[in-house]
Amino acid sequence: MLTGYHVAVIGGDARQIELIRRLNEWDATVYLAGFDQLNESFREAIDLDFDSQQVEKLDAVILPVPGTDDDGKIEGIFSNQLIHLPEEWLKRTPDHCLIFTGITNTHLTKLANKVNRSLIPLMDRDDVAIYNSIPTVEGTLMLVIQHTDFTIHGSKVIVLGLGRLGMSLARTFDHLGAEVLVGVRSSKSAARVYEMGLKSIDMNEIDKVDMTCDILLNTVPQLVVNASVIKQLPSHALILDLASKPGGTDFRYADKRGVKALLAPGLPGIVAPKTAGRIIADVVSRLLNQNVRKENG
Known part of the structure; x- marks a missing residue:
């Protein structure tokens, strides 16, 4: 009270x-x-x-x-x-x-x-962010289904960032049958990805990594989905940027390449x-x- x-x-x-x-x-x-x-x-x-x-x-x-x-x-x-x-x-x-x-x-x-x-x-706050990851993940699933013509099951998904949201996204897409890779910067996070039964990507050398995937989910509020990443993506790929504005994606280059890229911060308040x-x-x-x-x- x-x-x-x-x-x-x-x-x-x-x-x-x-x-x-x-x-x-x-x-x-x-x-x-x-x-x-x-x-x-x-x-x-x-x-x-x-x-x-x-x-x-x-x-x-x-x-x-x-x-x-x-x-x-x-x-x-x-x-x-x-x-x-x-x-x-x-x-x-x-x-x-x-x-x-x-x-x-x-x-x-x-x-x-x-x-x-x-x-x-x-x-x-950790408590708010973790609670909010639940509706954010549900909203992410909704957007992915709306903006793709293939199933999540069997698709290749890259999640950038293993924070409070990234961990929930990685687990959920893995449970739905996707092949999930997680972009991390530290050995600690790489170890956690391994413990989850997933594969990690070293974001410190992201320009040298194979980033080919069907769905790219970014949670990092820095420009990480740059031109070198986007040019590796197939035309059917979907980039969903969940970081706070202005996001971490080169939306201009994605549009130029014809790759669909959506900025979707604040999903809990929407869905x-x-x-x-x-x-x-x-x-x-x-x-x-x-x-x-x-x-x-």
Whole structure:
């Protein structure tokens, strides 16, 4: 329960709908900005007034998964207006107020440091990333099936990166009968790939490796799927880049070669926003209870 907690939810997508529902169920006092198109769907919530004294009660400010842009603006699909996150407003929050975002950038990190508030990029946390790998893998399967004319079973799949998502992708495609190779940079990761019964590719020498495959899944937010990799791919191949924008693929060269390449970050919010919102809500609730003491009752 979050009785006695005051939380502002500012902008976002369908994930925030489930987040708001959960916060209301847990008896938090919820303030909303950037949801004016919902036509009073959340009557328990209060419209956030940046000029009022509401800010002095806030225990948390929850931003969308993309956070802010480089100018501090916040987008939301339920409003026609961009919301600016004012520095002076954040300074008026209590010292213990937590700022939650999915990912951060230079502007947001500097802003949090300037106002001396704790900034928590949820997508950097192992628990959130591992939970999110489940809907991400399901969304990846959906896109692969939609954009290929062959079965996953019997196809050759290369997964670049053995992080929290890469491991789930490799296991899933292996279980579906694909021949899976995993691109890694360290001997530790190579050993893990071996333990999984799969083959590894040394990404430190990716330009010298045979990258011929039917499906190439990238999770690395650096330019790793470059021209030398793409020119090895057959015309029927699919590149699916799951890294955060701008991804790690030379999309211009892929288009020139006639190889289909899709950038697909944020799949949990697209294919399973209810689940993705519940993941965020559960972690936010746990961190609030751990870091902010409240007299409930």
